Amino acid sequence: MTTYAAEYLELLPERTPGRVSSAVRRELGRLVSEGGLISEPAQLRTYECDGLTGYRVTPALVVLPATTEEVAAVVRVCGREGIPFVARGAGTGLSGGSLPVADGIVIGLARMRQVLNVDVANQRAVVQPGVTNAGISAAVAQHDLYFAPDPSSQIVCTIGGNVAENSGGAHCLKYGFTTNHVYALTFVCPDGSVVTLGGDALDTVGPDLRAVVLGSEGTLGIVTEITVRLLRKPESVRTLVADFPDAEHAGNAVSDIIAAGIIPAAVEMLDTLAIEACEKAVQAGYTIGSAAALVVELDGVLAEVEAEFERVQEICRHNASIHIRIANDPIERAKVWKGRKAAFAAMGRISPDYFVQDGVIPRTKLGATLKRIDEMSRQAGLRVANVFHAGDGNLHPLVLYDSAVAGEADRAEHLATAIVELCVEQGGSITGEHGVGSDKACSMLKMFSAEDLTVMARVRAAFDPEGICNPGKVLPTPRLCGERPGPYRPHPLEAAGIIERL
Amino acid sequence: MTIADRDTDGDTHGDTHGDTHGDPITAERPTTVAEAADLIRATDEPLLFRGAGTKQSWGGWPAPATVVETTNLTRLLAHNPADMTVAVEAGMPLRDLQEVLSKEGQWLALDPPSEAAGATIGGLLATGDSGPRRLRYGGLRDLVIGVTLVMADGMVARAGGKVIKNVAGYDLTKMMYGSLGTLAFIAEVVLRLHPRPDTSTTATLDCSVQQATDLAVALLASPLEPSAVDWVQSHSDPEAGGHLAVRFEGTAAGVAAQRDAAQDLLSRLAGAAQWHADDEETTLWAELAAEQRRGPDVTAASAATLPTRTPDVASELAEAAATAGATAQLACRPALGLHTAAFTGPDDAVARAFESWRASVLDAGTGASVLLRDRPAEVDARVDAMGPPPASVVLLRSLKRRLDPDGRCAPGRLGSWC
Numbered sequence: 001m002t003t004y005a006a007e008y009l010e011l012l013p014e015r016t017p018g019r020v021s022s023a024v025r026r027e028l029g030r031l032v033s034e035g036g037l038i039s040e041p042a043q044l045r046t047y048e049c050d051g052l053t054g055y056r057v058t059p060a061l062v063v064l065p066a067t068t069e070e071v072a073a074v075v076r077v078c079g080r081e082g083i084p085f086v087a088r089g090a091g092t093g094l095s096g097g098s099l100p101v102a103d104g105i106v107i108g109l110a111r112m113r114q115v116l117n118v119d120v121a122n123q124r125a126v127v128q129p130g131v132t133n134a135g136i137s138a139a140v141a142q143h144d145l146y147f148a149p150d151p152s153s154q155i156v157c158t159i160g161g162n163v164a165e166n167s168g169g170a171h172c173l174k175y176g177f178t179t180n181h182v183y184a185l186t187f188v189c190p191d192g193s194v195v196t197l198g199g200d201a202l203d204t205v206g207p208d209l210r211a212v213v214l215g216s217e218g219t220l221g222i223v224t225e226i227t228v229r230l231l232r233k234p235e236s237v238r239t240l241v242a243d244f245p246d247a248e249h250a251g252n253a254v255s256d257i258i259a260a261g262i263i264p265a266a267v268e269m270l271d272t273l274a275i276e277a278c279e280k281a282v283q284a285g286y287t288i289g290s291a292a293a294l295v296v297e298l299d300g301v302l303a304e305v306e307a308e309f310e311r312v313q314e315i316c317r318h319n320a321s322i323h324i325r326i327a328n329d330p331i332e333r334a335k336v337w338k339g340r341k342a343a344f345a346a347m348g349r350i351s352p353d354y355f356v357q358d359g360v361i362p363r364t365k366l367g368a369t370l371k372r373i374d375e376m377s378r379q380a381g382l383r384v385a386n387v388f389h390a391g392d393g394n395l396h397p398l399v400l401y402d403s404a405v406a407g408e409a410d411r412a413e414h415l416a417t418a419i420v421e422l423c424v425e426q427g428g429s430i431t432g433e434h435g436v437g438s439d440k441a442c443s444m445l446k447m448f449s450a451e452d453l454t455v456m457a458r459v460r461a462a463f464d465p466e467g468i469c470n471p472g473k474v475l476p477t478p479r480l481c482g483e484r485p486g487p488y489r490p491h492p493l494e495a496a497g498i499i500e501r502l
Numbered sequence: 503m504t505i506a507d508r509d510t511d512g513d514t515h516g517d518t519h520g521d522t523h524g525d526p527i528t529a530e531r532p533t534t535v536a537e538a539a540d541l542i543r544a545t546d547e548p549l550l551f552r553g554a555g556t557k558q559s560w561g562g563w564p565a566p567a568t569v570v571e572t573t574n575l576t577r578l579l580a581h582n583p584a585d586m587t588v589a590v591e592a593g594m595p596l597r598d599l600q601e602v603l604s605k606e607g608q609w610l611a612l613d614p615p616s617e618a619a620g621a622t623i624g625g626l627l628a629t630g631d632s633g634p635r636r637l638r639y640g641g642l643r644d645l646v647i648g649v650t651l652v653m654a655d656g657m658v659a660r661a662g663g664k665v666i667k668n669v670a671g672y673d674l675t676k677m678m679y680g681s682l683g684t685l686a687f688i689a690e691v692v693l694r695l696h697p698r699p700d701t702s703t704t705a706t707l708d709c710s711v712q713q714a715t716d717l718a719v720a721l722l723a724s725p726l727e728p729s730a731v732d733w734v735q736s737h738s739d740p741e742a743g744g745h746l747a748v749r750f751e752g753t754a755a756g757v758a759a760q761r762d763a764a765q766d767l768l769s770r771l772a773g774a775a776q777w778h779a780d781d782e783e784t785t786l787w788a789e790l791a792a793e794q795r796r797g798p799d800v801t802a803a804s805a806a807t808l809p810t811r812t813p814d815v816a817s818e819l820a821e822a823a824a825t826a827g828a829t830a831q832l833a834c835r836p837a838l839g840l841h842t843a844a845f846t847g848p849d850d851a852v853a854r855a856f857e858s859w860r861a862s863v864l865d866a867g868t869g870a871s872v873l874l875r876d877r878p879a880e881v882d883a884r885v886d887a888m889g890p891p892p893a894s895v896v897l898l899r900s901l902k903r904r905l906d907p908d909g910r911c912a913p914g915r916l917g918s919w920c
Contacts, residue, residue: 119808120723121719121722121723121809121810122719122808122809122810122839123722124808144723165669166669166673168667168669172667173666173667176640176644177667177669179673179676180640180644183869184869187894189896189897193896194893195892195893195894195896195897196869196892196893196894197894197897198869199806199868199869199870199871199892200807200808200868200869200870201805201806201807201808201839201868201869201870201871202641202806202838202839202840203630203641203680203804203806203840203871203873204680204806204869204871204892205561205680205871205872205873205888206680206681206682206684206898206916206919207677207678207679207680207681207684207685207898207901208630208643208676208677208678208679208680208681209677209894209897209898209901211643211673211676211677211679212672212673212674212676212677212901214673214676215669215672215673216672216673227869232722232723232724232725233725234725235725255584258584258586259583259584261607261697261698261700262697263696263697300727300752300756301725301726301727301752301756301759301760302725302759303753303755303756303758303759303760304752304753304755304756304759306755307753307755307756308753360663360665360667360668361665362582362585362587362664362665363584363585364582364584364585389667392665392666392667393585393665393666393667394667427663427664427665428663428664428665428668429663429665429667429668429669429670430670431668431669431670432665432667432668432669433667433669434669435669436669436670436671440670444670444671447663447670447671448660448670448671449659449660451657451658451659452659452660452661452671453671454657454659455651455653455657455659455661455674455905456659456661456671456672456674458904458905459672459674459677459901459904459905460672461904462897462900462901462903462904462905463897463900463901465900474671474672
């Protein structure tokens with residue numbers, strides 16, 4: 001069986017992109033308000049990658065429109081000229097979703113950062129895409145409201161990026177993802193027309209196009225306004241950190257909590273390496289040397305939370321928890337979360353380099369999968385730290401390596417890819433929240449059949465028939481992946497010296 | 503290919519004749535996904551996908567077509583209680599699924615009024631139907647995690663997955679929500695589950711639509727977590743009166759505490775409440791569900807608006823009905839901003855009342871939507887079922903062209919929009 005259907009290849013043709021000529025540059029300069037055009041080579045390099053720093057491409061031009069109309073005007077020119085464009089928020093994405101296209105344009109939305117409207121009674125806010133995730137909650141905190149999705153990068157990442165990636169976070173086991181918290185999108189189509197998808201009301205008539213755009217990683221168009229759902233802050237929040245003699249006991253505790261009919265707001269697991277790194281970085285009070293720690297948070301109605309919090313402690317003790325630390329006030333709780341959310345960056349404290357991986361397994365396969373990752377880690381001779389959202393089986397193995405050691409980066413990347421493919425074998429997914437982007441487009445072939453991908457390509461073509469909107473992301477192509485995907489081979493662009501990895 | 507169960511007279515199926523205007527139809531009942539794909543591939547006739555047939559009239563009435571039923575696609579494919587997920591064939595009736603899940607203390611957190619009529623998971627996803635407890639658990643849109651589709655050309659495609667958290671590829675699962683059978687045949691669905699709450703209690707009282715809305719807004723602003731707030735008009739003037747029901751679920755301690763706190767709020771904003779539990783509570787909600795489903799002689803339409811627009815929706819309905827000479831009654835979920843209107847009276851008057859109500863709801867300019875659900879053929883002939891398309895219809899048409907280029911899936915269902 002060939003990897004790609006013939007129709008798929010027709011739907012995603014290789015096109016010679018239009019050229020960003022000096023005339024185009026001048027025209028775009030007139031379309032965006034002052035300061036909205038970046039063409040100095042040194043400045044352009046600021047935009048050459050996102051949070052996946054291993055892939056770098058310098059764009060031909062960066063524009064920073066200030067309004068929906070400006071975005072639409074820029075996109076219209078791109079459409080007319082056949083110039084590929086990539087939308088960009090804060091550039092914190094970890095899958096290379098906003099990696100520029102060579103000779104293309106980056107449309108940065110950082111200047112669109114206004115909270116346009118807060119409807120307290122209806123618990124909705126209309127925001128521009130450059131507002132940060134935490135900024136939304138800050139803007140409505142005075143009304144006891146907040147925006148539930150909370151990716152670890154929430155202080156800097158933008159809602160536009162959250163919409164593109166359908167971001168989750170530690171609390172999505174109970175509260176869902178960005179797609180569950182967005183009512184309406186103002187959407188600039190790849191031909192420059194502007195439409196509203198969804199509405200202020202809960203339901204629209206007809207297929208849910210808003211849901212298609214959510215999580216489409218910027219490949220269908222550009223979102224310039226978002227109506228988000230706000231939630232009332234819970235009456236009570238209780239958080240604990242429980243240490244366990246090994247990951248298996250910690251995993252069993254999670255299973256028992258779920259089996260008891262409790263849906264925690266969050267359940268996070270850190271292994272001993274992750275604990276060590278976090279403590280070195282932020283001194284959040286985790287027990288160094290503990291084999292595994294669970295962070296369990298419950299929220300909701302006070303009486304309910306209190307009773308269930310007792311029950312969770314019993315379950316932890318029953319599963320041989322050695323030590324339970326209870327965060328008794330918001331400051332203590334913030335400290336626990338600071339440690340957890342700093343986990344990725346903290347790896348720098350225990351390793352010169354590391355890959356952040358993102359995969360999902362059915363939660364019940366946790367024990368078996370961790371064992372397998374451990375074996376793979378030994379075989380590769382590389383350390384793997386594990387931080388994950390244990391409630392929903394979203395693993396974030398961190399593959400540690402030293403790029404100064406010849407060949408180690410390649411082995412690390414190979415191991416990271418093997419881990420995510422292990423997740424697919426276990427019935428899971430190649431990504432729970434970081435997205436496919438450039439990084440995992442080829443792994444899509446492990447998860448989806450040629451037919452599945454063909455239907456996705458049809459959807460893409462329905463929105464972007466010319467293929468100018470963030471091309472090369474999400475959907476694999478033979479040019480990116482080769483006809484038959486397999487173990488890691490150098491990226492063709494790498495071989496050509498166009499991009500380089502860490 | 504084995505021969506799918508085939509039914510050409512439709513007599514064995516209660517409402518087959520009500521599916522389309524005009525000619526008799528052929529019903530195919532594939533027993534596997536592959537069979538469904540084979541039969542869809544083998545014909546170039548128009549297709550109408552059907553589960554239990556409880557909502558065939560939603561949207562525009564489709565033209566005559568080969569009916570592909572999910573009657574024989576009712577298997578439970580996998581239930582992993584510890585993972586809180588279940589995979590089913592699309593023809594699985596919701597009530598059957600709930601029965602299986604209840605053995606593990608779980609449920610699909612969805613309680614649409616059509617459950618008792620045998621509504622299937624596939625049909626519920628295609629119609630986006632939901633029930634009162636959407637307030638707490640979200641709609642089916644929020645509960646689906648994966649889907650298997652058969653496209654109009656017979657291609658079988660999967661999207662999403664078996665795990666709750668997954669962002670790989672386009673969300674074609676949610677794309678099917680509300681698609682009314684116009685994009686593809688839904689063959690299998692994977693769902694996330696919830697634990698069944700230990701305890702439940704419901705407060706009822708009589709109040710106006712304004713009071714009900716004020717109460718709903720106050721509940722949303724409070725730390726209370728009601729799982730449902732329903733109001734049903736009981737008087738021709740919605741300001742004069744209706745029945746309100748507010749439900750709380752959870753642990754015994756949590757429900758008791760919420761009941762105490764809600765008591766104050768209720769009496770301050772709406773009046774003294776009566777509390778119901780157990781069978782009495784179940785009956786009460788079954789009766790409220792029946793209000794939402796009136797049978798084929800009644801013209802019914804749903805609307806979605808901002809929650810605070812609820813009293814306006816009610817007065818606009820009363821005015822539209824009075825002006826047209828029809829009778830109308832409203833059932834609302836004021837905390838969600840979801841409304842169902844039932845119209846009765848002379849066909850002309852009903853048609854005028856519906857269209858004028860729709861126009862006023864849509865004109866409010868807050869991204870509202872209105873969907874015509876049930877109506878007799880005489881009323882159907884007098885209305886534009888879909889009404890004016892939104893600006894995004896351009897994308898809808900483009901999607902339809904790519905996924906169903908020959909327009910085979912439910913032709914006419916989205917009326918002028920497609």
